[in-house]
Amino acid sequence: MKKTSVIVLTLMIAFALAFTWSCAKEEEKPVAEAKKEEVMMADAPQVYKLGLSLAITGPTSDAGNPYSKGVEDYFRYANETKILGEDTIECFIRDDQYKTDVTKRNFEDFMTEGIVFYLNYSTGSTLGLKRDFEEEKIAVVPASFHAGNLDDSNYIFLPIASYSKQMIGLAEYVATNHAGDTPKVALFIHPSAFGRGPVEDTKKAVEKGLKIDIVEVVEHGKDLDNTATLQRLQSKGVQYVICHTVQSPVATLIKDAERQGMVAGEFGEAGKITFLGAHYTGGNDLIALAGSAANNYFWSTSYTLTSEAGPGTAAQLDLAKRYGRDDKAANSHNYTNGVMVAQIATEVLRRAKASGKPITRESLYDEMLAMNGYNAFYPLTTVGPVTYSQSDKEGVDELQIYRVEEGVFRAVGAPFMPEFAMKM
Amino acid sequence: MSYFFQLVVSGIVVGSIYALSALGFVLIYKSSRVLNIAHGQIIAAGAFITYALTVWAGISIYISFLLSVVITFFLAMSVERIFLRRLIGEPIISVIMVTIGLMSIIDGLVYLTPFGTENFSFPAFLPKTPITFGGVSISWTQLVGVIITTILIASFSWFFKRSTIGVSMRAVSDDQLASMSVGISVPKVFGLAWATAGLSAAAAGSIIGNITGLNFDTLHAFGITVFPVVILGGLDSIIGAVVAGIIMGLIQQFAAGYLDGHWGLYGTADVLPYIILLVILLFKPHGLFGIHEIERV
Known part of the structure; x- marks a missing residue:
């Protein structure tokens, strides 16, 4: 037992000495050599x-x-x-x-x-x-x-551009292109912070002079039939529905609107509803889900689309x-x-x-x-x-409006910056 | 007045789809007292099978629908055979936990396919022009959905009341030991309950998918959406599922039509079914048509 302890102690001392010696050698390394290594490290692919x-x-x-x-x-x-x-x-x-x-x-x-x-x-x-x-x-x-x-x-x-900017941009597009009195608009939103976020900003833009009348804000559920909602909106004279949610509820909404003959064939068609939406409501998935009901859907995003060559x-x-x-x-x-x-x-x-x-x-x-x-x-x-x-901290400030024509999103006009969003 | 009738028609349409979706819960609970938490996933699977057969295999949608119902019937039966058969006689909570696990497994499997992350839409196969009568309209998709639901619910009601197997299933639900003592095969009854639930789920999924488009999250969420319907109707009552489904559908449509947007009220269509559910359960804790068991010693 005593012999084993002596051997272990000896080995430990030997290890400690070897370690101290190697550290000392490292410190002795010439400055030039150390610098050379540093340069090599810097040149090495990162x-x-x-x-x-x-x-x-x-x-x-x-x-x-x-x-x-x-x-x-x-x-x-x-x-x-x-x-x-x-x-x-x-x-x-x-x-x-x-x-x-x-x-x-x-x-x-x-x-x-x-x-x-x-x-x-x-x-x-x-x-x-x-x-x-x-x-x-x-x-x-x-x-x-x-x-x-x-x-x-x-x-x-x-x-x-933020969702708020997109919604204000769409509202501005409605206000600019609508013929007649102040357009009546409903906001169709996701029941979450994501959906509610831009509503207050859009209301603020209206307070600052954006000429639209927000008649109602609809927070959708998992609706199988939007007949009641659509008929209620139409009875209140709503001409435009701006959506800020994901594609699936928008697809159900516009399919129901199509069934009831409510979808405007052209922007602002009298007696009908024109549907518009922010970034995550649109894209090819909306067309896949809604089929022909997606025609004449107006969509805003800051991205280029592959349906438009460039x-x-x-x-x-x-x-x-x-x-x-x-x-x-x-x-x-x-x-x-x-x-x-x-x-x-x-x-x-x-x-x-x-x-x-x-x-x-x-x-x-x-x-x-x-x-x-x-x-x-x-x-x-x-x-x-x-x-x-x-x-x-918003990267691309410009927005492009796209419209579905015969199952394909096509650019409408040139990219623009929402004027009222800049005022806020 | 046509507005009122439009809401009634829409309420019945939505309600009957709820009833069909709720049927799967009822069928399994009726025979085994188990609540299948993975029911929404089976609804989604049924819809995807119909789509895959129609679009990818190029089979007529009518035949695809029938095939999907048959495939899901056997699929659900296999699920019961592989995962749940060994749990016969174990506490109900263990079986429910297995169905939660099953939900995760089906989720994982669906995410391995394009259906997990992409949106699809059934090809149009019905006339686009709705049927309109006196200012009230109903789409062909909705009408076909209501017809299929009515046929299936009538068939299941007959099956449980008149057929020998249906009566056996009710007997097993009542008392497993007593059923075994008169020669009823409890495992076979459980398998059949899961299979018929799978069948109804495939039908519900295909109908919902035709209305909303095929999105996995939307479809499997119906398993939870119809939960108030199941509870309200009574967990073990087919007629309860139908009545509760239609009640919920009508409440939602009337709330959306008459309450939302007035007096500062919004989103009542989503909340009201739960409020009414709570009120009814205060007076009828077993639901409208659920069996209230009384044990006398």
Whole structure:
């Protein structure tokens, strides 16, 4: 027993001596050699880590799934075409099934991995994690365009115009193009913070002189038949319904309206209702769900659509083809949405790298704030430039109105900035 | 006045679809006293099978509907055989927990298919022009839905009252031990209950899918939406499901038509069914047609 103790003690002393000697040798390393190693490290290809937590399955995954494909494809493309030289982007993409607690866990895991930029998804989780983003001082671009995301926040950047701006933009479009007295409008919204958010802002715009009469705000349920709602609205003289929800309830609403012969064939047709909607109500999925009832539906978004030929849409279709995506994903505006936020992230990385700054959360945040004026970013997947500053955290300010014509969304007029949204 | 009748017609249409959706709960509970939490998922699966056969396999929608009903019948029977058969005699809460697990499994499986994350729509197969009479309109989709619901509910009522198997199923629900002692195969009855529930779910899913479009979240949510109907009618009563379904449908339509948008009231169509449910349960805790069991010692 005594012999064993002596052997163990000897071994421990030997190990301690060897360790001290190796440390001393390290310190003795010539300064020039140490510097050389540092330079080599700096020249070595870097991997920039990013995170995305979203609903690939579960509620709203019809939007989240193509969105994640857009993000994945663009980062893959950026790496393969060496947009960042030899450096590469590694984006962790995780499904949160639209559950805020899972999003939080994913975000914490991503932080442990050392991400420098974060892409979030839902309104609920963006609002819920707002404090975490502030604490971590990390720039975040969500898929939610809720204006409330920006309240008391420094690090959240909306990719395009907020829902409020979209709803006000649609209301302005109604006020400008309506013939006759003040148009009577109903708002058809999702029964949640996401749906209710823009209502107050639209009412404020009316107070500031926007010439529409908001007759009623309808919060929809899981309705199988909207006959009562539609007849009530028509009895109150409603001529326009502006929707801010997801596609499925809008599809049921306009199908019921079509059955009752209420859908206007042209904008503002007398005695009929013209239906309009914000970003998440539209797209090809609405046409798939509503069929012919979707004709003459007016929709606002800041993205370009593949139904309208252009350099951005051609590039998007090429990207989808390159990575073997089917037609449905390739033509989805949510795929465009995913591509665009990945473009923003790649661009700030490129700019920070070009200016010789180290790639950190702080430097990327600074690059986001500097993205304005001559430094505005033109991703081609949107109808206007992406601009951010300390006082402007909504990326693309322009909106484009699209209208369904024979089952396809077509642009109506030129992109515009909602005048009343600017006044608020 | 036509407005009132329009609301009545819409209420009956919606109510009968609720009744058909609620039927699956009732059929399983009636024979096994188990509440199948995964019923909404089976409704969605039925709708997707009809769509896949119609659009992807190119079969006529009428035949696809019948095939879907048959497939879901056997699918539900298999689910009972694989997951639930071993739990016969175990506490009811264990079986309900298994149905919760089943819900997650079906969710996961559907998410592996395009139906989990994409929206689809049945091809139009009925005339688009609605049937209008005296200012009251009903779409062909709704009318066909009501007809299918009526046929299925009448068939199930007859089945439980008149057929030997139906009476056996009621006997098992009443007392498993006594049923076994007179030679009724309890496992077979359970299998059949799940199968018939699957059949009704496929029919309900296909009808709802035709009205709302095929969206997994919307479809499986009907499993929860019809819960007040099941409770109000009485968990073990087919006629209760029909009456409660129509009551709920009418309440929703009248609330949307007469209350919402007046006196500062909004969203009453979603809340009122639950308020009425609570009031009725205060006086009739077993629902309108539920059996009130009294044990005498």
